[in-house]
Amino acid sequence: MELDPAFQSTRAIGWEEIHHDARALARMLKSKGPFLGIVAVARGGLVPAAVLARELELRHVDTICIASYGDGTRQQMSILKRIEGSGAGWLVVDDLVDTGATARAVRAMLPAAHYATLYAKPAGRRLVDSYVSEMDQDVWLIFPWDAPDRV
Numbered sequence: 532m533e534l535d536p537a538f539q540s541t542r543a544i545g546w547e548e549i550h551h552d553a554r555a556l557a558r559m560l561k562s563k564g565p566f567l568g569i570v571a572v573a574r575g576g577l578v579p580a581a582v583l584a585r586e587l588e589l590r591h592v593d594t595i596c597i598a599s600y601g602d603g604t605r606q607q608m609s610i611l612k613r614i615e616g617s618g619a620g621w622l623v624v625d626d627l628v629d630t631g632a633t634a635r636a637v638r639a640m641l642p643a644a645h646y647a648t649l650y651a652k653p654a655g656r657r658l659v660d661s662y663v664s665e666m667d668q669d670v671w672l673i674f675p676w677d678a679p680d681r682v
């Protein structure tokens with residue numbers, strides 16, 4: 532994998548850590564709801580959204596589909612699926628806010644939604660309402676679903 536020069540190092544995150552952090556996010560969000568449902572920002576938000584849907588007992592789950600990165604390098608953002616409406620009462624979930632470009636696009640789409648991520652880097656953290664852990668800007672996070680030995 533060719534890392535974008537913006538990233539100095541990598542950090543692998545395991546399934547257990549993701550599950551632990553998604554449950555921690557659910558505990559933070561309990562007092563912010565109730566929510567009408569979850570909008571997962573696919574693909575990174577899909578796994579956290581699955582855990583949150585269980586923990587917060589939400590059965591209405593939808594997606595916004597946006598692609599910005601390909602194998603460690605930033606590409607032009609492409610919005611593949613949108614959702615209409617203000618987003619009031621809805622919980623938007625993603626794995627990470629990095630530069631904030633994705634969050635800006637989602638916020639423009641659903642300005643009234645509550646935006647939550649597992650992890651936040653300094654450049655984008657002000658764009659999210661709730662997150663569990665802060666990560667260094669120059670570290671490329673390797674999520675378990677993107678780990679090198681995937682099929």
Ligand SMILES: O=P(O)(O)OC[C@H]1O[C@H](OP(=O)(O)OP(=O)(O)O)[C@H](O)[C@@H]1O
Binds near residue numbers: 574599
């Ligand atoms: O704050 P940003 O700089 O916009 O980066 C964060 C976004 O990048 C990743 O998605 P990616 O575009 O890699 O798509 P994927 O989730 O399908 O892998 C991640 O899941 C966030 O959605």
